[in-house]
Amino acid sequence: MMMASLNLPERIRQDFPILQRKVHGKDLVYLDNAASAQKPLAVIEGQREYLSNYHANIHRGAHHLAQLATEAFEGARGKIATHIGAAHTEEVVFTGGSTDAINLVAQAWGRANLTSDDTVLVTRMEHHANIVPWQMVCAEKGAKLVPVNVLEDGTLDLDDYASCLEQHQPKMVGFVHASNTLGTINPVAEMCAQAKAAGALTLVDGSQALPHLNIDVQAIDCDFYVATAHKAYGPTGLGFLYGKKSHLESMPPWRGGGEMIESVSFEGTTFNGLPHKFEAGTPHISGGIAFGIALDWMNGVGTENISHHETRLVEHAHAALGTLKGLQIIGTAPHKVGVVSLVVDGLHPYDLGTLLDGQGMAVRTGHHCTEPLMQHLGLESGTLRMSFAAYTTREEIDRAVIALDRAINMLR
């Protein structure tokens, strides 16, 4: 496994057509994977093949193409269920992405269950997608939204977590599996167990975990788990909600329309069973199929190999960046996914990012949709974030460090 992961980029880089391209005349160095990962050829071609050869609307069609498309789409649902260790395939609901999935829970579960006596607990390291939907439903219901603290090194304050559970007795607890800004991997299984003991349901935002870690929702024992395909080598416009069957069954539907009904009349409408109850309208068929292919690709490479490779990259990046004067790494938790945020004394991340772009390097700057975290850490202008994928090499990180050094010198 060690050997395999050392050679990982070498073995797989040719799977990614975009990695051949130039930016401003220089070889692209793509270090913005936490925003969105690039796609292997199998995913791109799988989507093309579907659209060229067996596209049709699914589920109700009695003709051959509809049958092929339905089997492929439902097959992808099965692949997701297997990949995350769901007990039942119908526990996987296709959504437009993580954001859509969290809104589904906040709206369908939240509006039916939250009252003005209730609290929803989240953390200060959440992405806006796991804050704003709760703010909206809490505002509507008069419920309280409480954040758990984050420590200096970017780990979650687990003492504060325990006392928030005790003090606020929340009905729902939402937290990231891995932080998109800090890289921190949270101890989700323990956190779910504690929440359960305190009588709360749990929603784990796995957007940054799916591309990097093995996921087993039954081992984590969360009530809901969400992720988005485009960060995990998959297509845009697609994600999923996993929910324990009993919860999904008792939740009212959210969107109304075709597919999610059993029968419709003006006198009264009855809803379909799982998972269709939550999938109104024609789904993103090509996206579902392509996401299944992305998971196949990841499993072919081996998620542990990817994890292991990225852990090495993070260590390497931390060490190499340490040589630059005035540079501070934001987020040094012991367990991290392939995300390295940094700031440089007296310099604006935007300037640094622009000067990296000028050298062909794609990084992200700003608040990374985690403004409350930036406020908490006193980083008004945000950070510069490099984020890695299976195809990222040590050489690319070295090039980025040299480019950053040049940028710092130009700006000083």
Place this chain on the structure above:
Amino acid sequence: MMMASLNLPERIRQDFPILQRKVHGKDLVYLDNAASAQKPLAVIEGQREYLSNYHANIHRGAHHLAQLATEAFEGARGKIATHIGAAHTEEVVFTGGSTDAINLVAQAWGRANLTSDDTVLVTRMEHHANIVPWQMVCAEKGAKLVPVNVLEDGTLDLDDYASCLEQHQPKMVGFVHASNTLGTINPVAEMCAQAKAAGALTLVDGSQALPHLNIDVQAIDCDFYVATAHKAYGPTGLGFLYGKKSHLESMPPWRGGGEMIESVSFEGTTFNGLPHKFEAGTPHISGGIAFGIALDWMNGVGTENISHHETRLVEHAHAALGTLKGLQIIGTAPHKVGVVSLVVDGLHPYDLGTLLDGQGMAVRTGHHCTEPLMQHLGLESGTLRMSFAAYTTREEIDRAVIALDRAINMLR
């Protein structure tokens, strides 16, 4: 124009790779276009090109790929705005499809504006997508949902429409531009004018109009217009909501998350301007870009040429089907898009559809997500529907008629 439309399929069939394929050893005859249209090569290749060469997450990225992707995606929004004659580009909101767009209005507008004194008016020819979201919000708010009648020939009962407006004073009126089951084209501009005079807002479901007709939302003068890309030669998982700026501005957001905010804190969040306020999370970037290409393709062919061609096909199909004994066409309105529904005395549409499939022909059978219409017309088992696109030929219709004749003989 006449000449151009006569040769239309000949000129464009080679643009559609799927039309080369066989089904059960026979040449595919794809007559299920109202469920979903096939994709021209330009759309398929445009999506592939994006994913292979300039994929990145959009809007907040300062690097080159993010810039290219943002320009392409926002460029597509501009193409939609131009195509439908919107006054402002930001009046076009990307959604997951028509269903998602109608739910957005039903939830964001409806929950803020409907009370137990209010009525929403729809028609008996609506797709479930334009019924169930209103049923759900009406149930929540105690508002009334009232359907306008449909006449025997499949035209809307405009007298009933006028008297419903007068009697119920609805706050919102929703209707299809063209019916997916009957083909009927409604006089949407007149209907919007009448609704406006009665003080109601209007939502036009253009899912079946976009692929067939020129659309000018300012001429129609509707308040909202929705459509879905996959029926208009575009990708799956994407659609749009057009709304008059003043309405969209005054509506609260629906989904919360990244992109739709101006700033987030636990003390309070402020929302972004149009159209982003309604676009939480990473959008379906490749889908948006591919949809822009689909509209380019349609405009290259000429929407009037497509309309004209399909009108001829409908006339031809009506005449040719008329030769089959016991066959009745459901929906004979004077103005129709390329949709022909039919039933055959004593035979189940499912049997007919299956026997057409056995001969390589894709048609749809059942209620077509218009159960209330089927109940109204007393067609418990639904209809068999043939639906046409720009690439459909007279010969294909002739083959379908022969195949149908054979099926009827086998079943009798």
Place this chain on the structure above:
Amino acid sequence: MSEGLISSRQQEVIEEFELFDDWMDKYEHLIELGKDIPAIQPHRKTDDHLIKGCQSKVWLAADETDSGAVEFTADSDAIITKGLVGLMVRVLSGADARAIAEADLHFLDAIGLHQHLSPTRSNGLASMVKQMRLYAAALAARQS
């Protein structure tokens, strides 16, 4: 042994369908099979015996014979669906409850009808098979 019964009947059906290499011929044959279906008694064509999830309606009833075997009667408002039901009844009816509950119905694959068996297929063959097995399992439980 009624396991052997189901198995030999499957073999019979497979050989029968091997004669047809065109789908239309298969459907022709299914239509014929539907005509011989042991008809469900009219008064039993109620919602209780209706199988959900089909575009066409299927009614199915199961009875225990004196020897403890299961006999199915059925009907459908669509002719090809009736043929599919007829085929299932022909293979399973008269076998032991337990054998039915556990039968490996490979013939559906072999004759190319597995695509009709997909749970997403609108004819509901999958629901039909499930219902037959449920009836049989319930009987088997009662017998043991």
Place this chain on the structure above:
Amino acid sequence: MSEGLISSRQQEVIEEFELFDDWMDKYEHLIELGKDIPAIQPHRKTDDHLIKGCQSKVWLAADETDSGAVEFTADSDAIITKGLVGLMVRVLSGADARAIAEADLHFLDAIGLHQHLSPTRSNGLASMVKQMRLYAAALAARQS
């Protein structure tokens, strides 16, 4: 004619940037330009003068000179953004209000900075240009 002024200054900038064929050299030059920016008075660095929609902060003020021209002062917390502001100020400051409001700023394209001008670009150059034109248009309206 201050239209001519804007136009000749654009030409000057275009020729200056033609010397650089690498982005890094352009940025180097922008950084230099930022240093010469006519600084906004510290007490005017308030929310009123802050331009929205930038990752970096930009403050911009406009004043009318005795001769009726518009003079801009500005600042930013990011160095390259400051250079971009500096460039805009250099081209527009001192021209007539009307000329500024209506100026065709083709130089941004010519020097490859149009990509920084896209409304979706996070540096907010687009908002900045819009704000400069708004100030000028308001002044022009008052003058006429």
